[in-house]
Amino acid sequence: MKLQTITLLAGCALAAASCGTGKMYSIMPKSNTQTGGTAKFIQKGNEVMMKLEVTNLTPGIHAVHIHEKGDCSAPDGTSTGGHWNPSKNDHGKWGNEHFHMGDIGNLVADESGKATLTFKTDKWCLGCTDESKNIIGKGMIVHAAADDFHTQPTGNAGGRVGCIEIK
Ligand SMILES: [Cu+2]
Ligand SMILES: [Zn+2]
Numbered sequence: 001m002k003l004q005t006i007t008l009l010a011g012c013a014l015a016a017a018s019c020g021t022g023k024m025y026s027i028m029p030k031s032n033t034q035t036g037g038t039a040k041f042i043q044k045g046n047e048v049m050m051k052l053e054v055t056n057l058t059p060g061i062h063a064v065h066i067h068e069k070g071d072c073s074a075p076d077g078t079s080t081g082g083h084w085n086p087s088k089n090d091h092g093k094w095g096n097e098h099f100h101m102g103d104i105g106n107l108v109a110d111e112s113g114k115a116t117l118t119f120k121t122d123k124w125c126l127g128c129t130d131e132s133k134n135i136i137g138k139g140m141i142v143h144a145a146a147d148d149f150h151t152q153p154t155g156n157a158g159g160r161v162g163c164i165e166i167k
Helices: none
Strands: 019-026 036-043 047-053 060-067 103-109 117-121 141-142 162-166
Touching: 019 162, 036 162, 047 103, 103 117
Parallel strands: none
Antiparallel strands: 019 036, 036 047, 047 117, 060 103, 060 141, 141 162
C-alpha cells in the first residue's frame, strides 16, 4: 500500500506553521472487487478534512465508515473490526442524536463507478493524544451497499469492497 505525505495546499510553503499535516492512502480492493482510488486527510487547526475519490464501484449508494482496527489483511476486510465507536453510542447518521465517531455516511457512485466525498470535522484528529479523536491506527471501509443509518450496529451496509489502513 502506498503511503506518503502529500504536498499541502497552495500558500503552505510560505506559512508552514498554519498548514498542519496531511496524509494520502490508496484504497485497497476487497471482496473480489476492483475498488480503487485515494483518501486524503489533512489536519488544519482543530479540524480534519477528508477527501475521498473512489473508483470502480457499482453505480449507486455506498456506505463509508471508520472501523476500529487499521488492518486490511482479510480478503473481505473484516479484519478492520466493527465501527470505530469511542463514545459508545448507537450507530446512526453523523450529526444526529446517536452516531459512532466512524459513521461518515454514504457516497454516491456515478454510472462510471466514480464517487467523491469531502468531509470535515473537529471531532477527529491525526495523531493527537486524545484517543476519543485520534483516527491514526484505525481503518476505513467502503461498503457494497448503502448505510440505512438505523440498523444496529452496522447500518446494514453489506460487504466491504474497499479498505484503508490509516497510519
Ligand atoms: Cu463500515
Ligand atoms: Zn456506525
